[in-house]
Amino acid sequence: AITELHDHLGAGALVGSGTDLAAEVMAHVAARTDLPLASNCTEVAPADGGWDLTRVRWGGVLLEDVHLEADVALLTAAPHQTAAADAVSPGAAELHSFKPELDESLHITRVVERASRGGGISLATAPVVISGGRGVGSAEGFGILEELAELLGGAVGCSRVATNNGWRSHNDQVGQTGTRVAPDLYVACGISGATQHWVGCMSAKKILAINTDPEAPMVTRAHYAVIGDLHELLPALVTEVKNRRGVG
Known part of the structure; x- marks a missing residue:
């Protein structure tokens, strides 16, 4: 669905959040499109027909500066590295509807495990x-x-x-x-x-x-x-x- 959406929009970059699910989804997108994927990015800027990136490596102990050259940049953000901030000059947002044409075989779900989720505060979001x-x-x-x-x-x-x-x-x-x-x-x-x-x-x-x-x-x-x-x-x-x- 994401690759189809990209083809529909003609976007220059696809960016995923810093979550395990987003990393998995973007890896599948990279495999399907044969494009390079840069994960755990903290800074991104267009430069010289490509993208200058800073990303977290080696489990967070190293910051790497790289230049990415690709028709479309596939990126994921590093988790917990960038605080949310108000835009300097917020622009007006436009809402577009999109319905992908998915193969019926993709609608089949197989349950491999059922795990009960404990109550209380989530470890990932606890203060x-x-x-x-x-x-x-x-x-x-x-x-x-x-x-x-x-x-x-x-x-x-x-x-x-x-x-x-x-x-x-x-x-x-x-x-x-x-x-x-x-x-x-x-x-x-x-x-x-x-x-x-x-x-x-x-x-x-x-x-x-x-x-x-x-x-x-x-x-x-x-x-x-x-x-x-x-x-x-x-x-x-x-x-x-x-x-x-x-x-x-």
């Missing part, structure tokens, strides 16, 4: 994320993180270690192979801060690390750090929040 890693110690250890997250109106995340150990579902994993988050506050409890995890949380406005190791990468990169045992600090923090809010 506060309380994450736990190896230092939490067990699945039961996440109970205090869940209590704190509920008090702060947030969600619970975890590192890959917690997922691999069976303490949390993969749906809760923050990182390059999990969910990338950009909350107002990210609290990393007992998480060392490996690169693949840092990529998933580095867009948070503020990061608080709680760890016994003052040299842990998460501690050195965080905006704030508390050096201590999370099993002592979190219960005290929960008690203080309850006292300030008058919660019994």
Whole structure:
């Protein structure tokens, strides 16, 4: 449908959002049209008959400047990299209707798995994320993180270690192979801060690390750090929040 829409409009560029679904769709468009796809772009500008791009590479630790030459630019935006802003001089929008001619075989859907979606706030959109890693110690250890997250109106995340150990579902994993988050506050409890995890949380406005190791990468990169045992600090923090809010 998208390739047909492009043919209909004759657009010079097709841009997808910074989501897993958009990345998958744009990859299919690139394969069907035999055009190059530039993913995770942070800046785009037309130049010399092509496009000058800046895009995120290597899980967010590298910015690459490239020049793309193609009849049509296929691009996806890097997630959580560009804040929304008002246009300097907003233009009038026009609404056009378009109905693609799809093959009937494309209407067939096969259900391969049914997964129940838990209630509460989504990890990807939560304003506060309380994450736990190896230092939490067990699945039961996440109970205090869940209590704190509920008090702060947030969600619970975890590192890959917690997922691999069976303490949390993969749906809760923050990182390059999990969910990338950009909350107002990210609290990393007992998480060392490996690169693949840092990529998933580095867009948070503020990061608080709680760890016994003052040299842990998460501690050195965080905006704030508390050096201590999370099993002592979190219960005290929960008690203080309850006292300030008058919660019994």
